[in-house]
Amino acid sequence: MAQGAFERMDNDMEDMSYEDQAGGNASSKIWNKIGIARSNKQGLYRLATVALGLLCLILLMVIISRQTHGSPAEATADGRFEPQTYDNLSLEIDQLQSSYSDLNRQMALLISSHNILIEEKALLLVRYHNLTDQKHLVETSLHQLLLQKAQLDDRYNKLDSENRQLQISYSNLNSSKSELQTRNSVLTGEIGQLQNRYSNLTRERDDLLKRNAKLDSKMAAGWIFKDSSLYKINSAKKSWHASRDSCLKMGADLVVVNNIDEQKFLLQYKRYWIGLSDTETEGVWTWVDGTELTTSFWRPGEPNNAGDEDCAEISIDASSPSQAWNDVPCSQAKLYICEDHV
Numbered sequence: 001m002a003q004g005a006f007e008r009m010d011n012d013m014e015d016m017s018y019e020d021q022a023g024g025n026a027s028s029k030i031w032n033k034i035g036i037a038r039s040n041k042q043g044l045y046r047l048a049t050v051a052l053g054l055l056c057l058i059l060l061m062v063i064i065s066r067q068t069h070g071s072p073a074e075a076t077a078d079g080r081f082e083p084q085t086y087d088n089l090s091l092e093i094d095q096l097q098s099s100y101s102d103l104n105r106q107m108a109l110l111i112s113s114h115n116i117l118i119e120e121k122a123l124l125l126v127r128y129h130n131l132t133d134q135k136h137l138v139e140t141s142l143h144q145l146l147l148q149k150a151q152l153d154d155r156y157n158k159l160d161s162e163n164r165q166l167q168i169s170y171s172n173l174n175s176s177k178s179e180l181q182t183r184n185s186v187l188t189g190e191i192g193q194l195q196n197r198y199s200n201l202t203r204e205r206d207d208l209l210k211r212n213a214k215l216d217s218k219m220a221a222g223w224i225f226k227d228s229s230l231y232k233i234n235s236a237k238k239s240w241h242a243s244r245d246s247c248l249k250m251g252a253d254l255v256v257v258n259n260i261d262e263q264k265f266l267l268q269y270k271r272y273w274i275g276l277s278d279t280e281t282e283g284v285w286t287w288v289d290g291t292e293l294t295t296s297f298w299r300p301g302e303p304n305n306a307g308d309e310d311c312a313e314i315s316i317d318a319s320s321p322s323q324a325w326n327d328v329p330c331s332q333a334k335l336y337i338c339e340d341h342v
């Protein structure tokens with residue numbers, strides 16, 4: 001039984017050596033990792049096998065020697081063996097046989113453990129190969145991930161740079177926007193002012209066009225234009241009130257003399273009605289436009305109301321512009337001057 005176990009162990013050793021040779025670096029690395037050189041391990045196995053074999057051989061020799069010759073130490077002083085000594089020897093033999101059996105059992109256990117270890121080693125090798133494969137896969141993945149990381153880093157840097165440029169552009173655009181908003185605000189204000197001016201100018205233009213049309217029309221009808229006034233020197237004689245009505249029908253009224261310059265112009269039209277009367281209240285002369293007389297150009301001694309004289313004319317005796325008017329009865333038929341404004 002022991003011999004068979006040794007053969008099995010030797011075979012395992014051979015298997016292991018072959019496996020180590022075939023397995024190459026992987027197995028070697030494992031042994032290296034646990035700190036035992038392969039040659040040392042093989043030597044230890046052989047040494048243990050030889051030692052166990054020698055031990056068994058020595059035990060057998062001792063047992064046989066004791067059974068055939070006995071021990072000198074066990075002999076009595078006269079060289080004879082006592083029956084008790086023989087029993088003792090038998091007992092020792094039994095003990096030695098028992099020890100041999102124990103050793104055999106331990107040997108079997110060791111071989112069993114060894115076989116288990118071989119199997120575990122095989123499993124570990126498989127696992128080692130699997131792990132190596134996985135390591136290669138992980139290394140490949142790592143390499144790819146590193147490449148991807150490098151690409152992503154590159155992309156990130158580009159995006160970061162673009163982002164900075166965009167931020168600068170945004171900032172510039174923002175300040176441009178502010179400037180444009182300010183300009184827009186100023187221009188909006190100017191537009192408002194220009195719209196007002198345009199509106200005023202349009203109104204003025206329309207007014208001028210209207211005044212111009214009126215001017216053209218009245219000048220074509222014989223009206224005289226002077227200092228923004230139009231004068232109609234009428235050739236028909238009428239009472240003061242009939243004259244006034246005639247002027248009103250033409251969109252005008254009897255002339256109102258506002259200043260000496262106007263009076264100078266009118267001095268050429270003697271015995272013509274002007275728009276001045278005191279019909280309402282005697283002695284209170286008022287113009288047809290409702291204004292009171294402030295600057296007057298009466299002849300000396302006028303107005304004298306000589307015979308209910310409530311309307312004014314440019315006298316036949318007018319000697320100067322400042323001495324031109326005379327009061328006469330309103331019913332008299334006279335030439336008259338109408339005035340219109342443009």
Ligand code: MMA
Nearest residue numbers: 302304305306309326327328
């Ligand atoms: C006329 C008449 C009057 C005027 C006197 C001035 C005779 O009357 O025109 O109104 O006051 O002349 O002499």
Ligand code: CA
Nearest residue numbers: 304305326327
């Ligand atoms: Ca008079």
